[in-house]
Amino acid sequence: MKGIKTTIAAAAALLAAGAAQAEPVKVGMITTLSGGGAGLGIDARDGFMLAVKQANNPDLEVVIEDDQRKPDVAVQLADKMIQQEKVDVLTGIIWSNLAVAVVPSAVAQDKIYMSVNAAPSQLAGRGCNKNYFSVSYQNDNLHEAAGGYASSAGYEKAFILAPNYPAGKDSLTGFKRYFFGDITDEVYTKLGQTDYAAEIAQIRASDADHVFFFLPGGMGIAFMKQYAQSGVDKPLIGPAFSMDQGILGAVGDAALGVKNTSNWSKDIDNPTNAAFVESFKAEYDRLPSLYASFGFDTANLLLSAMDKASISDKDAFREALRAADFNSVRGKFTFGPNQHPIQDLYVREVVKEGDILTNKIVGTALTDHSDAYASECSM
Amino acid sequence: MFSLFLEQLLNGLQSGVMLFLMASGLTLVFGVMGLINLAHGSLYMVGAFACAAVAAWTGSFWLGLVASLMAAAIAGALVEMLIIRRLYNRDHLDQVLATFALILIFSEGTRWIFGSFPLFLSVPDFLTGTVILPGGSQYPLFRLAIIVAGLAVAVGLFLLIGKTRLGIRIRAGEADRGMIAALGVDIDRLYTIVFALGAALAGLAGAFVGTTQSVQVGMGEPVLILAFVVIVIGGIGSIKGALVGSLLVGFTDTMGRFLLPHAFATFLDPSSATAIGSALASMLIYIVMALVLFLRPSGLFGATS
DSSP: HHHHHHHHHHHHHHHHHHHHHHHHEEEEEEEEEEEEEEEHHHHHHHHHHHHHHHOOOTEEEEEEETTTTOHHHHHHHHHHHHHHHOOSSOOOOOOOOHHHHHHHHHHHTTTTESSSSOGGGGTTTTOOOOEEEEESSTHHHHHHHHHHOOOOOOOEEEEEESSSSSSHHHHHHHHHHOSSSSSEEEEOOTOOOOOOOHHHHHHHHOSSEEEOOOOHHHHHHHHHHHHHHOOOOOOOEEEEGGGOHHHHHGGGGGGTOOOOSOOTTOOOOOOOHHHHHHHHHHSSSSSSHHHHHHHHHHHHHHHHHHSSSOOTSSHHHHHHHHHHHHHHBBOOOEEEESOOOOEEEEEEEEEETTTEEEEEEEEEEEEEEETGGGGGOOO | HHHHHHHHHHHHHHHHHEEEEHHHHHHHHHHHHHOOTTTTHHHHHHHHHHHHHHHHHOOOOOHHHHHHHHHHHHHHHHHHHHHHGGGGGHHHOOOOOOOOHHHHHHHHHHHHOOSSSSSSOOGGGGOOOOOEOOTTTEEEEEHHHHHHHHHHHHHHHHHHHHSSSSHHHHHHHHOOHHHHTTTOOOHHHHHHHHHHHHHHHHHHHHHHHHHSOOOTTTHHHHHHHHHHHHHHOOOTOOOOHHHHHHHHHHHHHHHHHHHHHHHHHHTTHHHHHHHHHHHHHHHHHHHHHHHHHHHOTOOOTTTOO
């Protein structure tokens, strides 16, 4: 008797599954959830999962793993997710060196990769791939916007500063691409350096009229605190990373008034963004960061493609992703020929709202901006 | 140019003094107990987090400073009594493995308590601002205060080791561990005290440095590497060596970052001078270490074995 019941139940379940049209999509998220860089990965994950929760689509399954910010761990996780978990889509990597290690082999195995942050030049130009979509930006974008802003604000002499590693060099190159004044000093610091007394002394002595710096994570916190303590008053300009929501609390009032460039801000005026900021605050009891907004957009883009196409038809699914037919928190959002966004880049200023430090848009640096590598991509 | 040079010399001194607070504890523990303690950087992190948390809670930096000393000393004493004590008779590989595990436990534990986002810690109000140096340049008052405080701790440490009964025991412990135990000194207690003392110094350094840098998980490991460079240069186990090594590393690092790109710019074009100069500047302290080891294999003040 019992056997028959189970058989009927199983048959019913099979019928029910057959009735649902869409095919399930399994997403593997590899991101940094432990160690010093964990704040970024946690934000990206929370933004992504907020969109997943809101959509409540039973066909979407997400597996999350911690890469510990180590390239070898990320590669192992990607192999495991592709071979054992049989995921269809990979996402989540924050750091460019991890992306370079994971993405080429994943897209070569015909898995779709959607970037929530890292978008190195290697994957934007000749190394572009039909399976690779960057939802965030191309790495150089925010630095280019900073250069464009410095030029249009009338600055003429720049002191520029970045860590001595590939992303640091790309950053200064990006700045110089859109800054048309003179560079008085170009300084590379050690990656992970936390004492900037020697560099600040050089800034004091130089005749630059502003400082552009790219120092992600703890390096930026240290630099801004020490800069404020030093009494040097040349204006600071940087990409959004050092002025992001997760970091501002640790920098404190030293960040007030600093101009930074970003493709997202919590005060971009559109209903999707307002709803996102509100629901993120309600769900996690903190303000969303840039990375959270990227995670949220990535999930919504994926969900929009799932509505249009089945994952088993890869060509149609990629076409649906390329159409970018979703409501982005950034307002308008389209993909360029290398599947990196074409978007507006804003200038923000750090302000205080009540007791909380946050950013406010004060202008637009570049409009409908693509990237410098799109022309090298043949797709 | 003179005022810039003077400012950079002070920067080098300040970074050296902070390194000394880290390195002295590390070298004491190695000298007295023969233990390689990789978790020393974690105690530095504990000090910084304790200072930031208490300063945020009470609004007083000074209470934060006291808390950093206490928290690091207590954490150090507990770790010594619960774990390290079982490692003295093991070989160095076991010690390295166990104390590396402690780094992971401390890091994730701290993340568990304080979350993944860096904490805020600022300079007390009356130490903000700058002073005018001879030559007309400004220098942050707080960095001067750090130099003074660090030098005061160094003097205190030399007096403690040179003039007090505890100091005699510590020196005796360095010379012959077995013998002082045989002479009836409570060796377990001595070890716990030395370990807690080293931890407290690391915690104090963490609190000082946390005010100018970022209080975050993993902040201790880069400093730990520098502290190891210092004690290898100075001679393992020697406090005097730690002092000389710290200042040498502090000055070399700061002046290298400042002068090398300029030096290369005299005969190279600016962008390659910057690239080569900064690359070489990051290697400079390791080159100094290699040179010292080549000339004096046991370090500047190390006991020749």
